[in-house]
Amino acid sequence: MNGRIPPVEVRRDLRREVGFGCPIEGCRSPFLEYHHFNPPWHEGNVHNIEGMIALCPSHHSMADRGTWTKEELRTLKTEGEKSPIKGKLHWNLKNSVLNAGKNLIIAKNQISLRVLGNEIFALKENAKGQLTLNAQLWNSSGELIIRIIDNDILLAPNKEVNDFICNVSGNKIRIESRKNETYLEFMIKREKTKKLEGISFKEYGFLENEVPCINLKAKVINNAFDLVIQEKQIVLDFRRVGYDKTNISKFVVGPSGSLNIMFENQEFFHMG
Numbered sequence: 255m256n257g258r259i260p261p262v263e264v265r266r267d268l269r270r271e272v273g274f275g276c277p278i279e280g281c282r283s284p285f286l287e288y289h290h291f292n293p294p295w296h297e298g299n300v301h302n303i304e305g306m307i308a309l310c311p312s313h314h315s316m317a318d319r320g321t322w323t324k325e326e327l328r329t330l331k332t333e334g335e336k337s338p339i340k341g342k343l344h345w346n347l348k349n350s351v352l353n354a355g356k357n358l359i360i361a362k363n364q365i366s367l368r369v370l371g372n373e374i375f376a377l378k379e380n381a382k383g384q385l386t387l388n389a390q391l392w393n394s395s396g397e398l399i400i401r402i403i404d405n406d407i408l409l410a411p412n413k414e415v416n417d418f419i420c421n422v423s424g425n426k427i428r429i430e431s432r433k434n435e436t437y438l439e440f441m442i443k444r445e446k447t448k449k450l451e452g453i454s455f456k457e458y459g460f461l462e463n464e465v466p467c468i469n470l471k472a473k474v475i476n477n478a479f480d481l482v483i484q485e486k487q488i489v490l491d492f493r494r495v496g497y498d499k500t501n502i503s504k505f506v507v508g509p510s511g512s513l514n515i516m517f518e519n520q521e522f523f524h525m526g
């Protein structure tokens with residue numbers, strides 16, 4: 255017997271069906287859970303996709319208490335609210351660590367990850383002095399499919415999006431373009447500072463013994479480069495514009511430093 259958590263494909267199909275946001279009028283939260291209404295979970299213990307719907311946690315709990323009939327929920331699956339999703343992250347990422355392919359970047363103030371002038375990821379200070387998440391991803395034809403600006407998630411649901419996962423605590427976000435040709439994924443986790451070897455946190459004025467650690471994975475393709483951020487390295491391919499392919503791994507960059515690849519005064523890569 256499988257557990258209560260639906261299989262990966264069922265969850266993805268339920269997210270797609272509602273355009274990656276809660277379908278209740280006026281909601282559109284991207285933080286989704288999966289409600290079993292026909293049969294209810296305790297009656298059937300089955301993941302029957304026709305009898306399930308993706309809802310945000312507060313509308314899920316209303317659905318559990320019978321706010322909507324089975325018929326209404328069935329209608330909401332296809333005819334619910336379809337406006338652009340609205341989501342807000344609540345992480346303050348000041349004094350955090352970005353892990354991009356085993357390269358660790360200390361984020362005390364701001365950081366930016368750019369390839370040939372395209373900013374893929376950044377932490378920027380907002381008016382309250384908090385460091386917020388900023389990111390963007392294009393599909394392989396160069397159309398923008400998601401932007402995160404100062405922790406605000408802006409996604410216009412369209413057929414170019416293969417999947418958009420945004421778990422309820424906001425600590426995992428993954429966006430994939432059609433056929434998974436490009437993707438961007440963040441996992442944010444509080445990590446014990448003593449586990450992050452090679453970083454002298456005291457020297458940087460970090461007082462807590464835990465730091466938010468942002469684990470970034472990405473695949474970005476455009477007409478000049480490929481950038482793939484894997485588990486253990488960053489792979490950069492500039493061969494389409496007559497330069498090399500290179501791997502970057504195991505660099506530690508302090509709060510005022512950066513890792514750059516420059517050629518004839520042009521910035522190819524910047525992280526820090």
Ligand SMILES: [Zn+2]
Pocket residue numbers: 276277278281282283309310311312313
């Ligand atoms: Zn909702």
